[in-house]
Amino acid sequence: MGLYLCVFDGDDEIEGVEVGSYEDFGTFRDTVRDSLEHGDSGSRFPVLMKHSDCDGMWTPREAEALHAELTLIAQEFASRPCSSRWRLEEVCGPHDRIVASNLA
Numbered sequence: 001m002g003l004y005l006c007v008f009d010g011d012d013e014i015e016g017v018e019v020g021s022y023e024d025f026g027t028f029r030d031t032v033r034d035s036l037e038h039g040d041s042g043s044r045f046p047v048l049m050k051h052s053d054c055d056g057m058w059t060p061r062e063a064e065a066l067h068a069e070l071t072l073i074a075q076e077f078a079s080r081p082c083s084s085r086w087r088l089e090e091v092c093g094p095h096d097r098i099v100a101s102n103l104a
Contacts, residue, residue: 003053025053036076045069 003025006016019025029049033041042049047066051058058066 008057022053029053032073035080036073045073048073 002018003020003022004016004018007014029041032045033039033049037043037045037049047058047062048069
């Protein structure tokens with residue numbers, strides 16, 4: 001089963017993307033915790049790390065904070081040697097997105 005992220009306007013889905021498996025999402029968050037938060041989950045990236053990985057939502061304000069967190073995570077991983085199994089890269093298009101590539 002995959003993890004699907006989407007944007008709603010009321011009850012109408014505006015945009016959605018399949019972002020990988022729940023296992024990939026868990027591994028990504030584990031890597032963020034271990035590599036960037038020194039094992040203290042949510043200490044630096046609370047919007048990403050403290051949010052449930054099952055049914056839930058981010059408010060527009062939280063989505064803005066999440067975008068900032070993902071941007072910082074991408075910058076920090078990009079400045080490290082590629083010893084992690086994750087590489088993050090920014091994708092330019094109609095919507096700015098952060099893409100995590102599982103290198104395993």
